[in-house]
Amino acid sequence: AQKITQTQPGMFVQEKEAVTLDCTYDTSDPSYGLFWYKQPSSGEMIFLIYQGSYDQQNATEGRYSLNFQKARKSANLVISASQLGDSAMYFCAMREGSGGYQKVTFGTGTKLQVIP
Amino acid sequence: DAGVIQSPRHEVTEMGQEVTLRCKPISGHNSLFWYRQTMMRGLELLIYFNNNVPIDDSGMPEDRFSAKMPNASFSTLKIQPSEPRDSAVYFCASGQTVPGGGTQYFGPGTRLLVL
Numbered sequence: 001a002q003k004i005t006q007t008q009p010g011m012f013v014q015e016k017e018a019v020t021l022d023c024t025y026d027t028s029d030p031s032y033g034l035f036w037y038k039q040p041s042s043g044e045m046i047f048l049i050y051q052g053s054y055d056q057q058n059a060t061e062g063r064y065s066l067n068f069q070k071a072r073k074s075a076n077l078v079i080s081a082s083q084l085g086d087s088a089m090y091f092c093a094m095r096e097g098s099g100g101y102q103k104v105t106f107g108t109g110t111k112l113q114v115i116p
Numbered sequence: 117d118a119g120v121i122q123s124p125r126h127e128v129t130e131m132g133q134e135v136t137l138r139c140k141p142i143s144g145h146n147s148l149f150w151y152r153q154t155m156m157r158g159l160e161l162l163i164y165f166n167n168n169v170p171i172d173d174s175g176m177p178e179d180r181f182s183a184k185m186p187n188a189s190f191s192t193l194k195i196q197p198s199e200p201r202d203s204a205v206y207f208c209a210s211g212q213t214v215p216g217g218g219t220q221y222f223g224p225g226t227r228l229l230v231l
Contacts, residue, residue: 037222043225043227044224044225045207045209045222047221050219102147102213103172104161105161106161
């Protein structure tokens with residue numbers, strides 16, 4: 001089974017609208033973390049937001065929020081008020097384990113295009 | 117604050133040559149990760165270090181690849197001999213291993229082309 005599944009290879013959104021990028025995960029580890037990264041066409045990987053498995057509230061960072069539904073094992077990224085600069089690849093990732101041992105798995109990514 | 121620093125940013129070499137990629141993690145971070153990104157395979161974790169000790173190298177493709185972290189501020193990924201299929205973007209990332217945390221911050225990557 002895939003550890004991280006991103007079912008949307010590509011998405012379009014109108015500028016200033018909100019968009020949700022899907023991510024589901026699979027783990028039996030009680031301690032894990034979920035990340036979202038943005039990769040623009042320039043190639044760098046930009047950290048956006050983090051959610052720990054024990055966090056009680058959904059993480060938010062500016063226009064980014066993570067809709068964490070633990071029972072459903074989903075960690076969708078919500079981008080509010082989309083901007084043209086949001087056009088990029090978005091990767092969901094999961095870190096399993098804690099302390100000195102960690103295993104990190106990335107999803108295949110979703111290409112978001114913001115339309116003016 | 118300086119982010120993760122990688123060098124070189126671009127490398128073009130011929131098959132059979134040795135390639136060494138370098139990484140300087142963010143000061144104070146105790147974990148370091150090497151990733152490879154290709155169109156075919158996506159982003160793959162090659163190896164990671166915690167407190168300069170290799171913890172998991174199961175992602176290293178074969179013996180041609182080796183990685184070292186002689187101290188907390190420097191790591192290398194070496195490919196010897198290189199092959200065309202090694203062409204990819206290689207990322208280094210660092211993070212702080214803390215309970216409930218562990219965000220990784222990526223360097224700009226090294227674009228490797230093996231002819």
